[in-house]
Amino acid sequence: MRRPIPVAEPNLGPEEEKYLLEAIRSGWISRGKFVDQLEEQFAAFCGTKFALSTCNGTAALHLALHSLGVSQGDEVIVPALTFVATANAVLYTGAKPIFVDIERETLGIDSHQIEEKITERTKAIMVVHLYGHPVDFDAVKKIALEHNLWVIEDAAEAHGALYKGKKVGSLGDVACFSFFGNKIITTGEGGIITTNDKVLANRMRFLRNQATCAGGNYYHTEVGFNCLMTNLQAAIGVAQLQKIKQFLQRKREIANLYNDLLQDVPLILPKEKDWAKSSFWMYAPILKENYPVSRDRLIKILRQKGVEARPFFVALPRLPFLQDNSLYPTAYEISERGINLPSGTTLTDEEINYVCEVVRNPLGRHQLKR
Numbered sequence: 001m002r003r004p005i006p007v008a009e010p011n012l013g014p015e016e017e018k019y020l021l022e023a024i025r026s027g028w029i030s031r032g033k034f035v036d037q038l039e040e041q042f043a044a045f046c047g048t049k050f051a052l053s054t055c056n057g058t059a060a061l062h063l064a065l066h067s068l069g070v071s072q073g074d075e076v077i078v079p080a081l082t083f084v085a086t087a088n089a090v091l092y093t094g095a096k097p098i099f100v101d102i103e104r105e106t107l108g109i110d111s112h113q114i115e116e117k118i119t120e121r122t123k124a125i126m127v128v129h130l131y132g133h134p135v136d137f138d139a140v141k142k143i144a145l146e147h148n149l150w151v152i153e154d155a156a157e158a159h160g161a162l163y164k165g166k167k168v169g170s171l172g173d174v175a176c177f178s179f180f181g182n183k184i185i186t187t188g189e190g191g192i193i194t195t196n197d198k199v200l201a202n203r204m205r206f207l208r209n210q211a212t213c214a215g216g217n218y219y220h221t222e223v224g225f226n227c228l229m230t231n232l233q234a235a236i237g238v239a240q241l242q243k244i245k246q247f248l249q250r251k252r253e254i255a256n257l258y259n260d261l262l263q264d265v266p267l268i269l270p271k272e273k274d275w276a277k278s279s280f281w282m283y284a285p286i287l288k289e290n291y292p293v294s295r296d297r298l299i300k301i302l303r304q305k306g307v308e309a310r311p312f313f314v315a316l317p318r319l320p321f322l323q324d325n326s327l328y329p330t331a332y333e334i335s336e337r338g339i340n341l342p343s344g345t346t347l348t349d350e351e352i353n354y355v356c357e358v359v360r361n362p363l364g365r366h367q368l369k370r
Ligand SMILES: *Cc1c(COP(=O)(O)O)cnc(C)c1O
Pocket: 056, 057, 058, 059, 082, 083, 085, 086, 128, 154, 156, 157, 177, 178, 179, 180, 189, 190, 191
């Protein structure tokens, strides 16, 4: 019997155990040297001046937005297709997420549709490098400059992805990453914020630690947060970051292998723009009209065959608390037809071959063995 094939499992080894044990034995479990190391090394990896760790990626987005001054009555432009956390972080500040449809090829925000959504209340544009492919950043940046808006990158899925040779996380005013268990690298729960803006970095450092004044004994001048990463999480993160190049290489090999094996199947296969290098966080093809079964049926068939697959995110304006009066045809269509196939770095080529056998022939005889 083969093992169930997971959609994305963490890739942990003896280095993670060693650093974690070191953190435990040192007694430094909340603050500690691994937190400093992870921040220094992640900033170097992204090519930014600063990196600030947080307890998760959602908290990172919230802290970044709040620290930029986004608040009640403001609007933040976000893509209609992303994980719910992108919009939730906006809502926590009291601001309203304003959706813009996505473009088919990058699955990122369609810059041509941004300007019609800008009002006097708009404070920021939050882009998402969905499933690891960078957005067409220059087009967004141009609009942001013209309208004096912040640009925030939700890079939760895109550690190491490149836009015109530059690392994502170094493109916008500020960027947020997630270290959840299924992301490119993990700390269990965890997140990190990158920026080149010293004033913003200091503001975020202050606010993430209960707005504690320097040298003041329990003196606080405003409402702060506690969204710090523990030294235990960071110990795992330092070990993970040492292996990120291998992980990204393996993700790319997996995507290439899928693309080879699925070429003649009625799927739209993920393709990088010539200016982009994806992190290939999730291998994310889209079923064409003439694919033999529906997306949801395919997921069920895969599950019966011991393969875990996931649907694309539900387009956010379809969620009851995020509905509005506009239409987002591309986001709706792609959300309904997209699938995430197993993409973890622990997968073997043989396992990918097996997944492709089922995807190539979902109604094939092997299905009846059940
Ligand atoms: C994972 C993810 C987040 C949230 O990260 P957590 O660490 O789970 O809080 C935010 N945005 C996107 C696009 C994500 O995929």
